[in-house]
Amino acid sequence: MMLVERVLSGDIRAAARLMRLADDRDPAARAQLAALFPHTGRAHIVGVTGNPGAGKSTLVDMLVKVFRSKGKTVGVVAIDPSSPFSGGAILGDRIRMQRHAEDPGVFIRSLATRGHLGGLSRSTSDVVTVLDAMGFDMVLIETVGVGQDEVDIVRNAHTSVVVLVPGLGDEIQVMKAGLLEIADIFCVNKADRPGAERVLAELETIQRIVTPDADHAEIPILKTVAARNEGIAELADAVLTHGDAIRTSGAWERRESTRLADVIHSVLRERMTAEFEARMAELERTSDLSRRLLARDTSPYEVAADLLAALLPSAPPQGD
Amino acid sequence: MMLVERVLSGDIRAAARLMRLADDRDPAARAQLAALFPHTGRAHIVGVTGNPGAGKSTLVDMLVKVFRSKGKTVGVVAIDPSSPFSGGAILGDRIRMQRHAEDPGVFIRSLATRGHLGGLSRSTSDVVTVLDAMGFDMVLIETVGVGQDEVDIVRNAHTSVVVLVPGLGDEIQVMKAGLLEIADIFCVNKADRPGAERVLAELETIQRIVTPDADHAEIPILKTVAARNEGIAELADAVLTHGDAIRTSGAWERRESTRLADVIHSVLRERMTAEFEARMAELERTSDLSRRLLARDTSPYEVAADLLAALLPSAPPQGD
Numbered sequence: 001m002m003l004v005e006r007v008l009s010g011d012i013r014a015a016a017r018l019m020r021l022a023d024d025r026d027p028a029a030r031a032q033l034a035a036l037f038p039h040t041g042r043a044h045i046v047g048v049t050g051n052p053g054a055g056k057s058t059l060v061d062m063l064v065k066v067f068r069s070k071g072k073t074v075g076v077v078a079i080d081p082s083s084p085f086s087g088g089a090i091l092g093d094r095i096r097m098q099r100h101a102e103d104p105g106v107f108i109r110s111l112a113t114r115g116h117l118g119g120l121s122r123s124t125s126d127v128v129t130v131l132d133a134m135g136f137d138m139v140l141i142e143t144v145g146v147g148q149d150e151v152d153i154v155r156n157a158h159t160s161v162v163v164l165v166p167g168l169g170d171e172i173q174v175m176k177a178g179l180l181e182i183a184d185i186f187c188v189n190k191a192d193r194p195g196a197e198r199v200l201a202e203l204e205t206i207q208r209i210v211t212p213d214a215d216h217a218e219i220p221i222l223k224t225v226a227a228r229n230e231g232i233a234e235l236a237d238a239v240l241t242h243g244d245a246i247r248t249s250g251a252w253e254r255r256e257s258t259r260l261a262d263v264i265h266s267v268l269r270e271r272m273t274a275e276f277e278a279r280m281a282e283l284e285r286t287s288d289l290s291r292r293l294l295a296r297d298t299s300p301y302e303v304a305a306d307l308l309a310a311l312l313p314s315a316p317p318q319g320d
Numbered sequence: 321m322m323l324v325e326r327v328l329s330g331d332i333r334a335a336a337r338l339m340r341l342a343d344d345r346d347p348a349a350r351a352q353l354a355a356l357f358p359h360t361g362r363a364h365i366v367g368v369t370g371n372p373g374a375g376k377s378t379l380v381d382m383l384v385k386v387f388r389s390k391g392k393t394v395g396v397v398a399i400d401p402s403s404p405f406s407g408g409a410i411l412g413d414r415i416r417m418q419r420h421a422e423d424p425g426v427f428i429r430s431l432a433t434r435g436h437l438g439g440l441s442r443s444t445s446d447v448v449t450v451l452d453a454m455g456f457d458m459v460l461i462e463t464v465g466v467g468q469d470e471v472d473i474v475r476n477a478h479t480s481v482v483v484l485v486p487g488l489g490d491e492i493q494v495m496k497a498g499l500l501e502i503a504d505i506f507c508v509n510k511a512d513r514p515g516a517e518r519v520l521a522e523l524e525t526i527q528r529i530v531t532p533d534a535d536h537a538e539i540p541i542l543k544t545v546a547a548r549n550e551g552i553a554e555l556a557d558a559v560l561t562h563g564d565a566i567r568t569s570g571a572w573e574r575r576e577s578t579r580l581a582d583v584i585h586s587v588l589r590e591r592m593t594a595e596f597e598a599r600m601a602e603l604e605r606t607s608d609l610s611r612r613l614l615a616r617d618t619s620p621y622e623v624a625a626d627l628l629a630a631l632l633p634s635a636p637p638q639g640d
Contacts, residue, residue, distance in 0.1 A: 265593070273589075276585055280581060293581075301583075312592075312631070
């Protein structure tokens with residue numbers, strides 16, 4: 001049986017193999033992802049993001065249990081560099097998988113935040129394609145919400161849960177930098193800690209400022225204590241309610257279109273990067289580029305203009 | 321007098337204007353940055369990075385004072401989204417500038433972490449070009465060390481200071497994700513807090529594991545309490561010592577080459593992104609792309625392959 005057919009039949013080992021091929025940018029992976037794509041579009045993709053230390057890993061684990069109890073199958077992509085489950089990604093997979101090892105309705109994949117700019121986004125979307133094609137009802141993406149790359153990943157989810165905790169002091173500042181705009185649900189985790197009321201009050205202020213529209217109805221603010229399984233059922237319900245709401249409003253399709261355009265862009269960006277590196281190596285060989293740059297005989301701005309003229313001959317030279 | 325000449329003569333308002341033009345991607349900025357470039361190459365570029373809450377802003381402010389007391393002029397680029405000085409970047413500039421308003425030897429520029437993937441890296445290098453051309457001896461780049469974009473910026477500094485604090489619990493995990501490899505100096509800030517000894521012990525373990533080479537001599541581990549001005553002079557000395565060491569070893573030129581290649585790449589990446597967006601808009605108009613993707617009549621992988629064939633006709637089709 002071909003790898004694609006094995007993935008579609010739910011073969012976990014085949015899925016893991018394809019994810020690995022895709023992550024390694026093996027040329028064989030592209031055709032197989034393209035073959036899987038017609039089988040996608042059903043999964044509810046949920047981003048869970050927040051500061052390091054917000055307890056996202058525990059929260060995601062508890063959410064998995066609630067969704068399973070509702071009969072939903074769940075795929076997880078863990079890309080939080082501060083999570084004990086990624087970084088040492090393989091070990092992390094093993095630990096998490098063991099907890100759900102008896103349950104074929106759960107599949108967990110950790111991604112390391114290594115590699116080229118934007119590569120994380122590409123790897124994530126490839127994993128989502130595989131999980132969606134396999135028929136998982138829910139796909140949870142756990143990521144730290146600080147870098148642009150990570151924020152972009154969560155922005156492309158159908159439902160974005162932004163997790164805050166009392167006492168970090170700079171929650172609201174971080175959100176100003178981009179998380180505020182992407183939140184569909186606010187979750188104050190570790191809500192039994194001192195300072196929870198202040199965070200809740202700040203979020204209520206934000207809730208009043210943000211104008212509800214089709215993409216963002218009034219943003220629910222939920223309290224959880226993930227480590228004690230408090231508030232998780234309500235959070236799961238809010239996620240499902242949001243999914244239903246955007247399916248009805250048409251926002252689901254808009255988000256899906258944006259997400260798929262970003263998949264296209266991430267593939268192109270990586271290929272262009274490879275092309276760029278080849279051209280730079282050629283310039284180094286033929287014209288001693290580094291030495292000329294260090295000697296200030298030419299500037300990065302001029303080299304970039306020349307490369308652009310070669311790569312995109314039809315584009316106008318002005319502007320960059 | 322032309323803008324470039326005014327910048328070279330040390331005109332702060334002209335410099336701020338050019339930085340703004342560059343940040344807005346005004347086509348006029350490129351030629352001016354190219355004209356400034358021959359006047360660059362003297363500044364010692366120092367990255368200061370770490371988790372939100374590590375106290376980087378205070379640390380950078382104190383470092384500025386020490387470098388000034390040594391007669392060195394200092395430019396600062398603040399791009400930490402959790403810093404009260406960025407996000408609300410304009411307000412932040414005002415607050416910080418006021419503190420050094422009497423001192424023409426200090427120039428502070430905040431950058432928001434908005435915009436396209438990689439745009440932050442581009443904006444940062446443009447600001448560094450301006451500050452370097454103006455003759456600032458030191459250029460300090462303050463950034464949160466979690467996202468790939470932010471890590472890449474610090475990677476390109478001549479000297480990278482990784483700031484940790486006791487009690488966050490996940491310091492070492494974060495570093496595994498990429499910060500460990502780029503550290504030239506470890507700084508344990510808020511070293512009067514409980515848990516400082518544990519962080520120091522962990523760093524000493526890392527210090528023993530990392531093999532010293534021309535780029536990374538044995539990594540110094542320093543303790544500071546920035547809010548009380550403790551250990552800052554020693555940190556400043558370690559930064560200057562590292563700068564001297566890599567100038568002697570040849571690592572300075574290697575890092576500078578990598579940094580300038582990244583400037584070229586960031587300009588190209590932005591231009592390619594604009595081209596991509598134009599092509600996608602055309603596909604939407606001429607072939608109803610979103611509808612076909614949503615209906616799974618085509619896949620992002622196939623669309624990407626077609627776009628690549630059009631954009632890079634000479635490149636081989638296999639691989640991506």
